[in-house]
Amino acid sequence: MEQKDIIEEKHEGSTVVEIISWFETWVANVSNFLWTYVLAILLIGAGIFLTIRLRFFQFRFFGHALSQTIGQIFKKDKHEGTITPFQAFTSALASTAGATNIVGVPVAIALGGPGALFWMWMVALIGMATKYSEIMLGVKYREKNKNGTWVGGPQYYIKKALGWDKVAAAFAFFLMIEAIPSLMVQSNSITTQVEGAFGWSTQITGLIMCGLVAIVVFGGIKRIGKVTDKMVPFMVITYLIGAFIVIFAHIGELPNVFGMIFTHAFTPISAAGGFAGAGIAQALRWGIARGLYSNEAGLGTAPITHAAAQTNHPSRQALWGIFSVFVDTIVICTVSGLAVLVTGTWMEVSADNASNMIGTAFGTVMGETFGGSFIAIFLFFFVITTVGVLIFFGEKQAEYLFGLKGSKFMRIIYIAAIYVGAIGGLQFVWQFLDLLLAFVLLCNIIPLVFLHKEIRAMTDDYINRIYRKKEGKPSIQLFSDQSDKDISQ
Known part of the structure; x- marks a missing residue:
């Protein structure tokens, strides 16, 4: 090959790399703009609007919501539906409880300081109204498919209640596609954790995940419900016990920690140790972003599982939405945040390694090796249930757009995506996750307000x-x- 040809080939290769790099940067910038400004304002505005329109229903009837949700979990429900109300709740919770609560909270604190936790709480309190509203509409406008299974979600109430067929189809399409990078990111997060803790190759962990998930999802929503109603409560309770052990071991730090949370929600905090410092805007931005991301209020995913629940009134099932936000953000996210704050790991671990903070915090009490292994094991099982529910979400969108055959085809695509993500493949696709989530949210939150x-x-x-x-x-x-x-x- 002549020197000229070699130079031209290198030039063409570098041009392609530059184009890809530019496009990735553009996608990241657009996503950051949407989530920092447009979506944050829309979600918070919608939550406040619905809270006021419902006369602060989530606060006034919180006790009633608890009695009708957690107080009724052992009661047999003979009303119309495919799965029990509790199974619908655990299935929906499975899609949110996990990596976001365990890993995402320390990231928010690393970038926004302790004050980020305060704004996470604020988002949760108004998000209860949003999640209640979307679940209620999902149950009200549900219908039976050809297999006799109850199906529903934003695509159904957008089409039936507003007649916005194109918006309903857009919601279904974006969520169907968004499930692919979401599954990749979830599977990769756990394979890397397992590799670091136990030395297992990502290929082996990926294959194990694909096998376990396939067993669950090929049984449909009934099997998903039976798995989640046993695994999710056990995992949540066990994780909370572990976190409380860490917190109580450093209980003398709690007054100071709560002081920092409330103080630095409104005042900047200077750099200390590995912490780079944060202003009020950063605390607000990361607290809101992680709060919204952790409980998915307004995203429209929860109504998809709750639409299959046995219930005698849409609002009664929607009470589970209030309870799920409480468990997801007020309880799980709070103990995760307190664990890294009381142990001081938020100042010892740099923001680049913030995802390891919770393991380090647990290690202060359980030992470094056991602490990391404990988190890796629980993240593995959390992710198994999460990806199973994510596949169900995607399948229902494919069913809405293309029928049952389309649903079965996408199931295969999703299981393949788990393995590809597990080994770190097609990372370029991951860049679209936040952007696709933004489109999904826009298609749901605006109709919800209408x-x-x-x-x-x-x-x-x-x-x-x-x-x-x-x-x-x-x-x-x-x-x-x-x-x-x-x-x-």
Whole structure:
């Protein structure tokens, strides 16, 4: 080959690399802009709007929500539906509880300081109204497919309630595609953890994951529900016990830690140790972003599983949305945050290695080796249930767009994506995750706001016909706007 040809070939190769690099940077910049400004404002604004329209329902009826959710888990429900209300809850929780709560919280603290935890709580409190609303609509507009299984989600209520067929199809398409990079990232996060803790190759872990997930997802939502209602509570409780052991071992630090959380939510914090320091904007940005990402309120995924639940009223099932945000963010995220704060690992571990903070924190009590292994094992099982539910989400979108055959085809694609992600392949695709999530969220949150009258009318109906009747209280008009039509009649 002549020197000229070699130079031209190198030039062409470098040009391709530059184009790819430029495109990756562009995708990252667009994603950051959307999540930092547009989506944060939309989600928080929608949450506040729905909270006010529902007269702070999630706070006033929080005790009732607990009694009708966790207080009813052993009760047999004979109402229409495919799975029990608790199975629907654990299936939805499986898609959010895990890596985001365990690894994502330390990342938020590393980049936004202790004050980020405060803003995470604020997002959760208003997110309860959002999640309640979308689950309620998902159950109200559900329908049976050709297999006799109840299906529902944003694509159904967007089409049926608003007649926005193209927006409904866009939601289904973006979520169907988004599941691919999401599965890749989830599987890669655990294979690298397992490799670091036990020395297993990513290929072996990837194959094990594919096999376990296939066994679960080929059984449909009934098998997914049976797996999650046993695994998720056990994993959550065991992780919380481990985290509380760490926190109580450093209980003398708690007053100072809570002081930092509340103080630095509104004032900057200077650099210390491996922590680079953070301003108010960073605490706000990372607290909001991780809070929204951890509980998925407004994303529209929870209604997909809850639509299959056995229930006698949409609002009754939607109470699980309030409880799930509480468990996911107020409980799990809080103990994760407190564990890294009381142990001081947030100042010892650099932001680049923030995902290792929780393992390091556990290591201060359990020993470095056991602490890392403990987190790796639990992340593995969390991810198994998470990817199983993510595949179900994607399948339901394919079913909506292309029928049952399309659903089965995408199931194969998703299982293959788990292995490709496990070995670190096609990382370019991962760059699209946040961007696709942004499109999914936009397709759901805007219709949700437009349907606020239905949401509050159905809530009014539930309070009068079920809640107040059960309590032996006379019916009331919860909302003052007499022009709203009672859509439940």
